[in-house]
Amino acid sequence: MFTYILYGLAGGGLAISFFKDRNKTKMALRKAWRSFENILPQFLSILIIIGLALAILSPETITVLLGTRSGIWGVIGAAMIGSVTLIPGFVAFPLAAALQKNGAGYMQIAAFVSTLMMVGIVTLPLEIKTFGKRATMIRNILAFAFSLIAAFVIGVVLK
Amino acid sequence: MKAFLKRYKVFLLLIIVNIIVGFALPEIGLKSLNLTKKNFIEMISVIPPIFILLGLLDVWVDRATMMKYTGKNSGLKGVLIAFLLGSAAAGPLYAAFPIAGIMLKKGSSLFNVFVFIGAWSTTKIPMLTFEAASLGIHFMITRLILSIIGILIIAGITEKLLNQEQQKKIYEINQ
Structure with missing residues (x-):
């Protein structure tokens, strides 16, 4: 449910942003990807640790x-x-x-x-x-x- | 390739550990694999909108605005905004750290960012309704009152225990 709200917000935000300024929107997406990629190694490691811990x-x-x-x-x-x-x-x-x-x-x-x-x-x-x-x-x-x-x-x- | 290996070495090591566990104790190995898969799907489905909002926030909200509303001189209003921002959020705590990073980059005060983190971690509105449904309204309200006090105290002490130099450094790593 809250995930949908989140998607709604992100989608709406992107649409408004795209309508107002295409370049800025592109930049926002690039930044979004970069900050995600930045935490990816830790993120993946944490997932495996949780899996192991909860299995034990x-x-x-x-x-x-x-x-x-x-x-x-x-x-x-x-x-x-x-x-x-x-x-x-x-x-x-x-x-x-x-x-x-x-x-x-x-x-x-x-x-x-x-x-x-x-x-x-x-x-x-x-x-x-x-x-x-x-x-x-x-x-x-x-x-x-x-x-x-x-x-x-x-x-x-x-x- | 070398850079990739270096960045992902802990992750790769954990995969190897998991495989070894899988061979030694197939039951636990399989269970952990399933749990990891389930968690991965669950998390990867919440993460995209969070990071998109993050990107939009970074591009559209300029430093001056963020500073005005949550910066050093934003006073009680700034604390309240940080608190509401955190409470209105959805998603696990680790999703809050990158957002806190952006707030710092845009000039939010450390105290307010810690309030934001505290609110995100315990007073999220969707979680509160769920907590009340599971453990009773008395449990939820007692914990909520304690949490609000606790969040402010923790934010205050954390900020006080960092000297000027250390505070400057936190802002630097988020530039």
Whole structure:
């Protein structure tokens, strides 16, 4: 659905741009391709890493880790799994809902969801390309710490 | 050819690893291959419009406009715009980095770009509706309130921990 909106926006934008200035449109497309090609090597590598990681860490394994071990270790474990996995929200939320129904606590789930979205270990190379090493490290460490705090608050509020 | 090999060496290495895994543990190898294929198709179908919009943004929005709305002196309005830009987005976080790069190139302030990244990562509107549907509205709202505070704090601290020289460097790599 949102992909269609995105395509609609891009298509509409291109049409208006083409109507206004052909050369600029050509330049925009060339720039689009160049920035894509720029991230392609990292992008392809990340895809393979995700494939391998998810093949080894099955949903069952994840459920066992988060469901049985509650408490602080469960939260930290969940946060670590969330940091290294890279699955789209449309997959993650149903997974989180399933975990919750199978006995995982809100705290663990919040830690998993937050780190999943904010911390990206596998995408570090891409982030470094834009922000450099230092800023990338700072942002990810802070996001990890924030996720733990948010998890505890959610765990307390939603008891 | 040599340049190609150099740029793609990690990728090629991973393919070799995957093939070795495939021979040693056929089940996991096949599963990872299928997952990679599925992810690839999914991602390659979202990516073209993002990069086209990126190209258009780069060509049509000039530095002065971007600076006026999200630059150093854009104040609260700039923060709000960065936040809404990130929240209205679709797509995974790694798609946000090239856009952040363009914002930096056009003169957005670092703080606002970090707010944009934060918003993109956790407060995307489509994701919020999905989160509420899966985990309940209370879970979603509690996390949203915490996230808004967290995004601002993270952006603030990240910017503060970078000295003048380091900030200049970030702008330089995005020129």
